[in-house]
Amino acid sequence: MKIEGYTFAAGAAFWFPAAAIYWVxxxxxxxxxxxxxxxxxxxxxxxxxxxxxxxxxxxxxxxxDAEITEGAGDVGFFSPGSWWPIxxxxxxxxxxxxxxxxxxxxxxxxxxxxxxxxTGLLFEYYVGLGREDGQQVAREH
Numbered sequence: 543m544k545i546e547g548y549t550f551a552a553g554a555a556f557w558f559p560a561a562a563i564y565w566v567x568x569x570x571x572x573x574x575x576x577x578x579x580x581x582x583x584x585x586x587x588x589x590x591x592x593x594x595x596x597x598x599x600x601x602x603x604x605x606x607d608a609e610i611t612e613g614a615g616d617v618g619f620f621s622p623g624s625w626w627p628i629x630x631x632x633x634x635x636x637x638x639x640x641x642x643x644x645x646x647x648x649x650x651x652x653x654x655x656x657x658x659x660x661t662g663l664l665f666e667y668y669v670g671l672g673r674e675d676g677q678q679v680a681r682e683h
Contacts, residue, residue, distance in 0.1 A: 544604050547591030550584045557581030619667075626663035633659045 561577035564570070595604065602608035637652025639645075 543591045543595035547588045547595060550588035554581050554584035554588055557584060624666060626659060629659040
């Protein structure tokens, strides 16, 4: 994680001077604020990754003497395809339209839909498969 932290630190080292140069050349507040916040966000992520890398043993990616075979194996489970992100985007759109028109009732409907769709995404692979004897078994991935 150390190399990722240094990458974000390099990004922060770019964004802050870029914000200063942008401010001097344009005197525009919104763009300058965006650049400064980008630098702050990169700093936060860099600090987290660097501090986390100090508390754990080095991964093969962080060591210069590591062999390629040390990084082999399962990385994790990744969904081959899910429709839930599309439903989440639709629910967030309903909420955004409610916010744009200041329609509290539409924002509440969108928020309810958002809760349902995020829960669906979260528990997508914990849904049981029905068996003939009526028992539920968890789907294996």
